[in-house]
Amino acid sequence: MYMFSQFFQDALFAAIAAIGFAAISNPPKRAYLYCAIIAAIGHSTRFLLMSTPAFHLHIVLATTIASFIIGILAVLFSPLAKTPAETCLFPSLLPMIPGMYAYRAFGGLAMCIYNGGENDFSHYFYLFANNGLTCLFILLGMTIGATIPIFIFKKISFQATR
């Protein structure tokens, strides 16, 4: 029951986050609803894959699978929304962007330079490398996962605005 409420909350807030961040990129008005639905499904899938004991996947793998699901949904919804697949896809991916990993990586790099000792340097360099690589691989996984459906369903995705 607790898991169910967490799952539902995750989906709801991911939908709100997708609508908000989509608004910054000026999508067509009809795309907002589809972005919210797709983001809710994708983000809650990632939450499920990472948190449930049955799966307990690493964030990179969970993000890739969730992005693949988002990609399929975006391609299927794009003819309904009369928009290119990227218009529904990219805003839906925004809640999964590893922003905290990105700026922690730069923060770690700054602290490397700020601190002099070898131990401190090694610690902060580890933070920089760990967060930086995690960020890069999450982005790579997201893009690969989201782009594969566009190429599998090429006809649908490139003719959506027809």
Add this chain to the structure above:
Amino acid sequence: MDTTISDIVSAKTMLPVKTQPTCRQLCLFLSEYAAWLLGCGATCIRLEKNVNRIAEAFDKHVDMCIMPRHIHLTVSSHDRHISFTAISSIRCKAISFDINTRLSRLSWEIADEKIDFTQVQHRFEVITKTPPANKWLVLFLASAANASFCRLFGGDLLAMGIVFVATLAGFYLKQILTENKVDVRIVFIICAFVSSVLGATDGLFGLGTTPGVAIGTSVLYLVPGIPFLNSFSDMLDRHYVCAFSRFMDAMILTACLSIGLCGGMFMMNVDMF
């Protein structure tokens, strides 16, 4: 039998020949179209497909070289006897999926409806004048989105409220500075600093249970997500130059964000690393 020019039709497009654009006209139009499409945040593959579709609709052949800030286009006749080359700078506008969608639809209208070139130019002019979304609505939605992000990272209700206000302030400042044409990197540093200082409110006054989440998520609205996604998308399509350029843009903006955040954390005496 006498024939007039209007009786001669193109076998491919079924349009009277006189309404066909010349290579020069089409090249200048396509370079403008491509500059706008790329400036609005489209991926290179979408640009290639749209431009090729338009050229084929007018019975022309097109070759493109997509560079980070310029597009080199050569339009040639089907038999390659006549060709015209143009280079145009990318229109550095804000990302707009609305304009992206309309320009993509225009390419299909050209391919399917076989519309006259003068109409195409007119429709293009109308699309480029599409107004952006209401800035107050965007401000409110972005703040709500960041507050939702705070919740997703485990923040409590008070942290969500503080992040909402911090994002409201930071994003409002970003809108003002962008209107005044301040360099985007300076904008990111200043807005990240302001948002992180205001996001540290609950830690400063000892409110709530998740002060670390509040300050950490207060700057997430500045993360350049679309440029990151576009860069990896271009990389998968083997447009490595554009991919690297977009990636560097995104990395520099993230670095500026981090500078502002670190400055804010330093002034607020918050240790996050």
Add this chain to the structure above:
Amino acid sequence: MNVPLITWVCIAVAMIMLVLIRIFLSAHEHMKESNKLTSHSHVAVARPRHKILEIGNEREEFFAPGDRLPGNPDYYGDDDN
């Protein structure tokens, strides 16, 4: 000296002042426009907007006596501007 508190207060006050000034300026411009419409004034005075901070032209920043001026017929634009 509580640096975090002072910083927070400065930023909060600056943001509040910014909002109030913007509201005041937009209300002032709105009143000016409605006055112009009612008074049917045909004189349009274009006030130059003075920027507080501005990045200057390279030629203005690094000018040394003897440099060619743009109006000079011998000037053939050998810089990037």
